[in-house]
Amino acid sequence: MGSRASTLLREEEIEEIKKETGFSHSQITRLYSRFTSLDKGENGALSREDFQRIPELAINPLGDRIINAFFPEGEDQVNFRGFMRTLAHFRPIDDNEKKSAASSEPPLNSRANKLQFAFRMYDLDRDDKISRDELLQVLRMMVGVNISDDQLGSIADRTIQEADTSGDGCISFNEFMKVLENVDVEHKMSIRFLH
Amino acid sequence: MVWFTWPTDNLLCRCPGLSITVWLTLLFVLIIAPAVLGGFFNIHTLYVRTLLKIFEWTSLLMDKRAKNTNQHIHKPCLRGIIAKDPPLSLQQAIQGFGGSVSCQHSKPKFEMSDVFYFNQRGVESIVDDEFTKCFSAQELESWNLLTRSKYNFPPISLRLVVLWSLGLLIRYGLLLPLRVMLAVTGIGLFLILSTLVGFLPKIQLRSYLSERVHLMGYHFCIRSLTAIITYHDRENKPKNDGICVANHTTPIDVIILANDHGYSMVHGGLLGMIQRAMIKSSPHIWFERAEVKDRHLVAQRLSDHVADKTKQPILVFPEGTCVNNSSVMMFRKGSFEIGCTVYPVAIKYDPRFGDAFWNSSKFGLVRHLLRMMSSWAIVCSVWYLPPMNREEGEDAIQFANRVKAAIAARAGLVDLTWDGGLKRAKVKDALKAEQQKLYSKVLLGEHKEQSDKLGEGGNPG
Numbered sequence: 001m002g003s004r005a006s007t008l009l010r011e012e013e014i015e016e017i018k019k020e021t022g023f024s025h026s027q028i029t030r031l032y033s034r035f036t037s038l039d040k041g042e043n044g045a046l047s048r049e050d051f052q053r054i055p056e057l058a059i060n061p062l063g064d065r066i067i068n069a070f071f072p073e074g075e076d077q078v079n080f081r082g083f084m085r086t087l088a089h090f091r092p093i094d095d096n097e098k099k100s101a102a103s104s105e106p107p108l109n110s111r112a113n114k115l116q117f118a119f120r121m122y123d124l125d126r127d128d129k130i131s132r133d134e135l136l137q138v139l140r141m142m143v144g145v146n147i148s149d150d151q152l153g154s155i156a157d158r159t160i161q162e163a164d165t166s167g168d169g170c171i172s173f174n175e176f177m178k179v180l181e182n183v184d185v186e187h188k189m190s191i192r193f194l195h
Numbered sequence: 196m197v198w199f200t201w202p203t204d205n206l207l208c209r210c211p212g213l214s215i216t217v218w219l220t221l222l223f224v225l226i227i228a229p230a231v232l233g234g235f236f237n238i239h240t241l242y243v244r245t246l247l248k249i250f251e252w253t254s255l256l257m258d259k260r261a262k263n264t265n266q267h268i269h270k271p272c273l274r275g276i277i278a279k280d281p282p283l284s285l286q287q288a289i290q291g292f293g294g295s296v297s298c299q300h301s302k303p304k305f306e307m308s309d310v311f312y313f314n315q316r317g318v319e320s321i322v323d324d325e326f327t328k329c330f331s332a333q334e335l336e337s338w339n340l341l342t343r344s345k346y347n348f349p350p351i352s353l354r355l356v357v358l359w360s361l362g363l364l365i366r367y368g369l370l371l372p373l374r375v376m377l378a379v380t381g382i383g384l385f386l387i388l389s390t391l392v393g394f395l396p397k398i399q400l401r402s403y404l405s406e407r408v409h410l411m412g413y414h415f416c417i418r419s420l421t422a423i424i425t426y427h428d429r430e431n432k433p434k435n436d437g438i439c440v441a442n443h444t445t446p447i448d449v450i451i452l453a454n455d456h457g458y459s460m461v462h463g464g465l466l467g468m469i470q471r472a473m474i475k476s477s478p479h480i481w482f483e484r485a486e487v488k489d490r491h492l493v494a495q496r497l498s499d500h501v502a503d504k505t506k507q508p509i510l511v512f513p514e515g516t517c518v519n520n521s522s523v524m525m526f527r528k529g530s531f532e533i534g535c536t537v538y539p540v541a542i543k544y545d546p547r548f549g550d551a552f553w554n555s556s557k558f559g560l561v562r563h564l565l566r567m568m569s570s571w572a573i574v575c576s577v578w579y580l581p582p583m584n585r586e587e588g589e590d591a592i593q594f595a596n597r598v599k600a601a602i603a604a605r606a607g608l609v610d611l612t613w614d615g616g617l618k619r620a621k622v623k624d625a626l627k628a629e630q631q632k633l634y635s636k637v638l639l640g641e642h643k644e645q646s647d648k649l650g651e652g653g654n655p656g
Binding site for chain 1: 276278305307308309311313315316317319321322326327613617618621622626627630631632634638639
């Protein structure tokens with residue numbers, strides 16, 4: 001029973017997470033239930049194994065990259081705040097309240113932040129550039145063994161050619177945003193959380 | 196020192212006599228009297244109705260209190276955390292993202308936005324997936340005054356606390372000791388009688404008596420759990436020429452089913468002592484641990500048993516693991532390959548009176564039994580479905596899925612294709628490879644597959 005008490009969520013924490021992420025009170029408590037049910041070790045933090053135990057995620061070709069997005073650089077555990085901060089990227093933009101304009105930083109689920117999440121899928125070494133190698137690796141993850149190296153290489157080359165306006169052979173975040181400027185990011189990178 | 200020793204001496208002499216008297220009285224009150232009076236009024240329905248009224252009152256109290264103090268109550272959203280759109284095929288989903296796409300293109304079409312689809316599905320599954328939900332206790336709509344289902348309903352008024360502690364007292368002070376005593380008596384009697392019957396020379400008398408002894412044993416166990424069972428469609432009860440399959444929630448399933456009809460069971464080396472007593476007096480199938488791995492041997496022994504019309508039907512739980520009674524997981528095809536008649540049985544527990552699910556990763560069998568014995572009651576419904584046979588052109592896996600769908604439909608459970616064994620084992624790489632293959636097809640511009648969906652659990656080998 002003792003460990004249960006330490007994992008209960010306090011009201012102040014809920015308020016802080018509300019301000020930071022924009023989730024409602026009931027959404028936060030429900031996501032906390034989910035967090036604790038995934039946390040098999042009951043130590044208040046999730047490890048990579050906890051995520052990999054979800055079969056639907058394990059069969060997702062980009063499963064490992066998505067799991068990685070939850071963990072800050074060099075860390076093996078993610079606590080509830082970090083978990084919520086990453087999930088906040090997937091809140092629908094229309095859900096934002098008007099008073100978020102008061103804060104200086106754009107909300108976590110702004111279009112730019114959503115695109116940054118997608119950018120990080122490709123940017124394996126987190127150097128803010130997508131190199132040809134990184135693009136090839138991610139493509140290989142998505143297609144498995146079904147496409148030859150040559151074909152994959154030509155796909156990667158063409159993609160970089162179309163996107164790279166600065167000519168340095170890599171795709172920067174701005175170039176990435178430009179390529180996707182016509183894509184409906186708001187809907188394709190959003191999950192409808194129920195109230 | 197004389198005055199000190201005299202009262203204790205007296206007490207020591209009186210204790211055994213006293214305890215036996217108490218014990219016999221309670222036994223009479225709990226078993227014989229209800230059996231006799233059962234014809235006059237049904238204690239169980241009265242008990243259940245009273246409990247339900249109390250739970251209703253509890254939730255009204257909590258609602259009123261929450262309105263007054265403006266607190267947030269966590270109402271478990273039984274619809275789920277997120278609203279999922281009906282799953283599109285991989286092709287539709289990805290090509291829909293890219294914007295305008297022509298159906299005919301010779302070159303592979305890759306967009307950087309293709310990752311969005313996998314991202315969204317991945318994060319959706321992190322927030323709410325259909326598999327891990329099935330291995331934790333079901334959430335209740337309103338609190339049933341048990342601490343173990345209290346995680347989302349903080350007690351927020353004095354009256355509730357009083358009610359809860361009263362309930363605690365009744366459950367642990369009165370119900371639990373009585374139930375444990377009943378169980379011990381029952382199992383003891385069963386073991387003794389069963390061994391005695393095993394010594395009888397005449398086979399007919401022996402099998403008849405052993406059946407009666409078994410039934411008595413199960414009746415004792417049912418009483419000790421306060422299990423209130425409703426059997427439906429008894430005309431479909433399994434006959435001696437087939438196997439009986441059921442969904443699995445707890446080891447108590449066996450007792451609940453055996454209470455109504457005799458079954459032979461397949462043992463893999465666990466729960467040794469009780470089953471060894473059973474073997475002497477009636478036919479069961481017993482495997483050594485090593486033999487369990489040999490699928491052909493298992494199939495052979497099962498079909499031999501089924502072919503013998505005098506032996507009782509075999510009881511099998513094809514899921515292979517305990518699931519929390521909100522859904523039915525993939526049925527292992529082994530028992531469906533034999534080719535005999537299958538008698539499906541659906542079991543549904545009412546979670547308001549006590550959670551029957553055995554979460555084997557959280558607590559062991561003894562603790563599970565104690566939890567069950569300290570709940571209000573175990574209320575469940577058992578449906579006997581009409582027998583099913585394998586049809587022409589149907590293989591074992593399809594047959595298993597058909598039976599599973601019938602059971603799920605009858606009991607109102609969700610029909611899932613995930614393998615319950617995944618809660619311990621890793622997902623097979625083949626399933627991931629399937630997703631990659633689908634995506635490659637989309638990339639290369641092939642339009643043949645129209646009905647593949649991401650997230651549908653594949654059929655394992």
